[in-house]
Amino acid sequence: MTIAGSGARQQPQQQPGHLRDQHGPYFGQFGGRFVPEALIRALDELDTCYRQAWADEAFRAELDRLHATYTGRPSILTEVPRFAEHAGGARILLKREDLNHTGSHKINNVLGQALLTKRMGKTRVIAETGAGQHGVATATAAALLDLECVVYMGEHDTERQALNVARMRLLGADVIPVKTGSRTLKDAINEALRDWVTNVDTTHYLMGTVAGPHPFPEMVRDFQKVIGEEARGQVLDLTGRLPDAVLACVGGGSNAIGIFHAFLDDPDVALISLEAGGDGFDTGRHASSITAGQTGVLHGAKSFLLQDEDGQTLESHSISAGLDYPGVGPEHAWLASTGRAAYRPVTDSAAMEAFRLLCRTEGIIPAIESAHALAGALETGRELGPDSLLLVNLSGRGDKDVDTAARWFGVLSDADLVQSAATAAATPVDEGEGAGW
């Protein structure tokens, strides 16, 4: 049983703990701190605070308590046999991060960083968001811990994820539509960085993924690795063995690194990341930065990114707002370049087909982001055959994507869609209104 291109077999003799023990600022040649000098002190403070907190039993206990009583951890494992019939009969287990409070894995990281914000004595958090999942999670934690919250969101994304804009405002956050550049996630990050450099004394930038300058990639990974640690034990308890492959979607890469990390030093477990293939990798309209394979610097770290001949960032394209990002976290770039993890593009169409299938066969509506991982599982299951065991990170639920999916599949009449569009248009996303609700 082999997986073409997985690379898992290329380095079978890793020392135990070797790959799991990677720390920033560099992962191989990737990572670092390509930021204005003005931010260095804040990054140093954050790094110190995070290391002290991580070593502090009281901090870890508080985070565990919140996860147990608020997030809903541990998240369960669900076997999906009817779905798996379409995957060559492979046995497929879903790690249900979609059942977390706020509907995705994002809360794992957000609660950790929100506690750090309090520990640093800061009173305000800012965040970027694409699909709105990280923004909703940040707004939630800010409400819980009494922090001021500003969320930057590309104007294009505020339109396609209007419901999440409303959610954040209901939770008391100020949502600022970003109208520069491609008006998506990358521009939201630019604007958050500008806010941070201006207000760094009072403000923590609560970054939502394993990208950005050190210590964000390592710190966010450490807050997300609970996913894989739980799942590894759950799979062993249920099946008595490790999975043949672990699959996750990757935009910035936090849910993928979260579930992969516990398996990094299990050389027989293939790690497969599914990038957003958009209209198809060959069309150039995609968000598959690792598959494209060009090294560069974006948002504070050296990694792979989509760029033109002059190093200008290219616009990414994906039906999924959460994967619509032209870069990827540096640890993923390193895992790809060493061959430990495989990275494959999944088109919008393939992701939506997997989305439909999970809805119809299992009664679970996945986030479109996570549907990319499901599409990867369908393909991998067919490659590995009926004896194989696959673990898939179902990173988020699809409530936020109902409008997009309804349009894709044409399940609403034209009259319904007109009504839906009118409702969306009535949402004051441009005015910043509603924050004082």
Place this chain on the structure above:
Amino acid sequence: MTGSAVDQTGRTGARLEELRAAGRAALISFLPAGFPDLETSVAAARAAVEAGVDIVELGLPYSDPVMDGPVIQRAAQQALDGGTRTKQVLHAVEQVAAAGAPVVVMTYWNPVLRYGVDAFARDLASAGGAGLITPDLVPDEAGEWIAASDAHDLDRIFLVAPSSSPERLAMTARACRGFVYAASTMGVTGVRASVGDAAQRLVHDTRGAGAERVCVGLGVSNPEQAAEVGAYADGVIVGSAFVKALDDRGLDGVTQLAGDLAAGVARSRAAAATNSTAGTGKASE
């Protein structure tokens, strides 16, 4: 990295030393190449030099300028939308350098990385450029650039900020050639009502950490601010105000602003001299 005995004056430093001997600070302009179009941007930079600018910063437009406020963001985007390419910016350097003032390129790091760090240094040097200002590259990450700038005899100008620790001020001062760029405030580029005390303190601390020449940027937009900053810094860097002047009033606007700012800089030391030389921060002389 090379040894510490390397001469740190460079071409911009030499110009700053001449001006210091003449008793005034330098006026340094920033304009993005390609805004509103390539030809006009070159003409604007040259007009600025003719009207009294001593050192020119030419911006290499970048898609994700996180250190820039709305004025320069929009200008950079317009330059990119107009098809400005890195090679053209290097050619523009050559044309502006012909006006006689040292020209440094201000650029985010990825365009240089993509071009090839050594190749960029080589081509910048052969275009007559004096060096680079790198707002998102700290010396800690700059090994390749330090080697390339040594090899091609280019100035390398890193930034310090009000948040920089004494250790980082010293490390950055050692890494620079030409001058140290002091960001006057915590924030992005843009016109501000006042420059604030933090800038003067930062210049003082940066000199104390070993820097020979320190120029101040971020938020300086009018002759009064230029005079104020010119009293204690080696150079006064004006960006967004030049971009606005070019956008609103074309080349005449640039000429007018450069003249007004030059007058402000010229009277700064005169004013400082009448107040005695105390506190002007010329400790290194």
